[in-house]
Amino acid sequence: MATYKILLLPGDGIGPEVAREVSKVLAWFTRAGIAQFETETDLVGGAAIDAHGVPLSEAAMDRAKAADAVLFGAVGGPKWAGVSYAKRPEAGLLRLRKDLGLFANLRPAICYPALADASALKRELVEGLDIVIVRELTGGVYFGEPKEIVTLEDGQKRAVDTQVYTTGEIERIAAVAFDLARKRRNKVASAEKHNVMKTGVLWKETVTRLHAEQYSDVGLEHVLADNCAMQLVRNPKQYDVLVTDNLFGDILSDVAAMLTGSLGMLPSASLGAVENGTRRALYEPVHGSAPDIAGQNLANPIAMIGSLAMALRYSFGLVEAADQLESAITRTLAAGTRTRDIAAPGTNAVGTAEMGDAILREL
Amino acid sequence: MATYKILLLPGDGIGPEVAREVSKVLAWFTRAGIAQFETETDLVGGAAIDAHGVPLSEAAMDRAKAADAVLFGAVGGPKWAGVSYAKRPEAGLLRLRKDLGLFANLRPAICYPALADASALKRELVEGLDIVIVRELTGGVYFGEPKEIVTLEDGQKRAVDTQVYTTGEIERIAAVAFDLARKRRNKVASAEKHNVMKTGVLWKETVTRLHAEQYSDVGLEHVLADNCAMQLVRNPKQYDVLVTDNLFGDILSDVAAMLTGSLGMLPSASLGAVENGTRRALYEPVHGSAPDIAGQNLANPIAMIGSLAMALRYSFGLVEAADQLESAITRTLAAGTRTRDIAAPGTNAVGTAEMGDAILREL
Ligand SMILES: CC(C)[C@H](C(=O)O)[C@@H](O)C(=O)O
Ligand SMILES: CC(C)[C@H](C(=O)O)[C@@H](O)C(=O)O
Numbered sequence A, B: 001m002a003t004y005k006i007l008l009l010p011g012d013g014i015g016p017e018v019a020r021e022v023s024k025v026l027a028w029f030t031r032a033g034i035a036q037f038e039t040e041t042d043l044v045g046g047a048a049i050d051a052h053g054v055p056l057s058e059a060a061m062d063r064a065k066a067a068d069a070v071l072f073g074a075v076g077g078p079k080w081a082g083v084s085y086a087k088r089p090e091a092g093l094l095r096l097r098k099d100l101g102l103f104a105n106l107r108p109a110i111c112y113p114a115l116a117d118a119s120a121l122k123r124e125l126v127e128g129l130d131i132v133i134v135r136e137l138t139g140g141v142y143f144g145e146p147k148e149i150v151t152l153e154d155g156q157k158r159a160v161d162t163q164v165y166t167t168g169e170i171e172r173i174a175a176v177a178f179d180l181a182r183k184r185r186n187k188v189a190s191a192e193k194h195n196v197m198k199t200g201v202l203w204k205e206t207v208t209r210l211h212a213e214q215y216s217d218v219g220l221e222h223v224l225a226d227n228c229a230m231q232l233v234r235n236p237k238q239y240d241v242l243v244t245d246n247l248f249g250d251i252l253s254d255v256a257a258m259l260t261g262s263l264g265m266l267p268s269a270s271l272g273a274v275e276n277g278t279r280r281a282l283y284e285p286v287h288g289s290a291p292d293i294a295g296q297n298l299a300n301p302i303a304m305i306g307s308l309a310m311a312l313r314y315s316f317g318l319v320e321a322a323d324q325l326e327s328a329i330t331r332t333l334a335a336g337t338r339t340r341d342i343a344a345p346g347t348n349a350v351g352t353a354e355m356g357d358a359i360l361r362e363l
Helices: A015-031 A044-051 A059-067 A089-099 A113-118 A166-181 A198-215 A227-232 A245-259 A302-312 A319-334 A352-362 B015-031 B046-052 B058-066 B088-097 B113-118 B167-184 B198-214 B225-234 B246-259 B302-316 B319-334 B350-360
Strands: A003-011 A036-041 A071-076 A104-110 A130-136 A144-151 A155-167 A189-192 A218-223 A241-243 A265-269 A281-284 B003-011 B036-041 B069-075 B104-110 B128-135 B142-150 B157-164 B187-192 B219-224 B241-243 B267-271 B282-286
Touching: A003 A044, A003 A059, A015 A036, A015 A071, A015 A189, A015 A245, A015 A302, A036 A265, A036 B246, A044 A089, A044 A218, A059 A089, A059 A130, A059 A218, A059 A227, A059 B015, A059 B267, A071 A089, A071 A302, A071 B046, A071 B069, A071 B104, A071 B128, A089 A241, A130 A166, A130 A245, A144 B198, A144 B319, A155 B198, A166 A189, A166 A198, A166 A241, A189 A245, A198 A218, A198 B142, A227 A352, A227 B246, A241 A302, A241 B088, A245 B225, A245 B246, A265 A302, A265 B058, A281 A302, A302 A352, A319 A352, A352 B113, B003 B015, B003 B046, B003 B128, B015 B036, B015 B069, B015 B350, B036 B142, B046 B088, B058 B088, B069 B088, B069 B302, B104 B167, B113 B319, B128 B246, B157 B198, B157 B282, B167 B187, B167 B198, B167 B241, B187 B198, B187 B225, B187 B246, B198 B219, B219 B225, B225 B246, B241 B246, B267 B302, B282 B302, B302 B350, B319 B350
Parallel strands: A003 A036, A003 A071, A071 A281, A130 A241, A189 A218, A189 A241, B003 B036, B003 B069, B069 B282, B128 B241, B187 B219, B187 B241
Antiparallel strands: A104 A130, A104 A265, A144 A155, A155 B157, A265 A281, B104 B128, B104 B267, B142 B157, B267 B282
16 A cells, blocks of 8 residues: 655644544545555644744745645634734745745636535526636746835835746646646636736747647637636636636636635645656645634535545546545535535535535545 | 817727717717817727827827827727737727826726626626726836846746836825715725735735725725635625726726626726816726627627716716716616617617617617
8 A cells, every 4th residue: 555645734714624624534545445644734824823933834844845745724814914924824825835846726616516506606607617727826926026115215115026927937837737628628728918918928929839839739718817807707618727827816716716606615736847757736725714714613624625636636646536535525515415605405504524524424 | 168178089899889979979968058079089009000000199199188088999909919019009008098197997887777687697696786996007017117028048038027006106096995985885995915915015004004094984994806806706795996906906897897797888987186176087998899799880889988977977077967878878778778798588689879879869
């Protein structure tokens, strides 16, 4: 039985609760003889600030580097609103992304049939929705320098952020999108603002060239990011794989997630480059730390458990186990088991732990 | 009878068609003895490129400066896809915004009762929706320097855009939002990414301070831009006035517009600072040039006519005339007159010119 090293970073808010359910699932896979998991747990975000004064300790960073996969809960909350910019909870997550080189963020937006009515959109627009946003995660305005606030002579302040992309950064994320599309419905839409931004011009040019040279069998469409946000609301099913930069990806993937009516259900994978047959990876739910419901056994653990399914698939090559876990989630929902966020008349409302148990039973 | 100088810039695609309907309405107001309009017409965007090789001639720019208000149609289309970055159609619009100092872009997102079913969202979520996005329009990543593509030693290219904001720029746009909120439901939401961007940190800090010093009677909420995009889909009616930067405003206002189901109906105003009792202003529909339906008498002229109503209100102080025009639009819709984009069973489908005529009849 193969052994995989996992670093579990539950983080803040509902993070620890949903992470607990993932631990149960990991234990089940080991009992079932599918794989052995060496799981370490560490602090990140506000929890790490409280314990170490920084949102990610060096020890935790080293553990992340040594792991086959990081499972991440969520960070942040009002408790740390006053913390300095450099030490804010989010900085822990951003450092993990950057220092592990996790440039490719895959965010599936799937509308579970049982949940189509929970969407703000009309049922027919979202039923059967299955798109993946491929978001560039280690470049753009998130990390470009200068990034600073300076005080001018007249006492005013001036803040600067810098959006930077190189050809190589764009090529590698576009390749991820094209490769993924080939395994799906073979269509990529690339979103930027080439009518206003030079990074958009280079983005469009580079994606177009890579497509012509290596992926001309895949359908490619260019769309302006503002129009893309509109199209996601108007008719999301027109898309298959949507590739975009770090900041547009942040917004567009949130819109796409919200459309599904299943925000508490959506996992994500952040992947590094393949080196010697392996790649660094972090898996996290798309939802945040939801401090308002933390510690009350109300959170939906499905996004976090679905993130483990992505880890099984992308990091450990346990494709069958991933399928098994995903179909256990679907069956649990179809049976009417629901946490509060997705409750509906006629369904069976349960807490975080009970949802985890129900999925284990389906396994 | 007072005289106002208008520069009409129809632009490309459906721009000329919808501009024609505005001219009819202007003529009506003059015949009715409400005001005299000296209207000049000039080229912008692709039309100006074809005629002069640039997307806005110096003569047109001078006319814009001399006008009391600019009425702008739309620019761009596939015909000019190959034009260089500096001369692309959009550069004409961006230059008008920048050189006229139009820092405040007001984009109302109103769901006309007669059209609530045209929204992708469930009726109850959008019925009665009435929000205004106040978008900063002359700063941020649209204009910051450096903005360039350089070739590196290894042959790769590197593109850079710069997002810059000063305290003063943030204060003046926030003041517009607070003043507007006072005349409405007295609530402002301010959207940024202070968890990732230094401009977001300065934005939040400046809005908070201005609020405490001068607008503490107005409700203020800070929201992360990605979450705001989600909230617009989940429950748009929670907002009244939403203030944000140039790039977030571009995307969020498009999402808001699409929610209403009335994209072809939404006007916008871009306003400069008040100097000697007047302010420079440009009015334009939120929709684009829609080259696919151009020249076929299919476009909806309501966004453009609504933009004139905003001009009557904000630039000419003709508040009654503005009310009169807006209620003529509402009555025309209520009577079931519809262009193709908003057609529904049981309504009366008409073309661009007929819609203009129907509104004139209601006047
Ligand atoms: C927490 C925050 C820094 C993060 C981001 O902006 O990337 C989050 O919004 C996300 O999308 O993962
Ligand atoms: C045409 C384009 C330059 C413009 C923008 O990005 O501002 C448009 O999308 C808008 O929102 O007015």
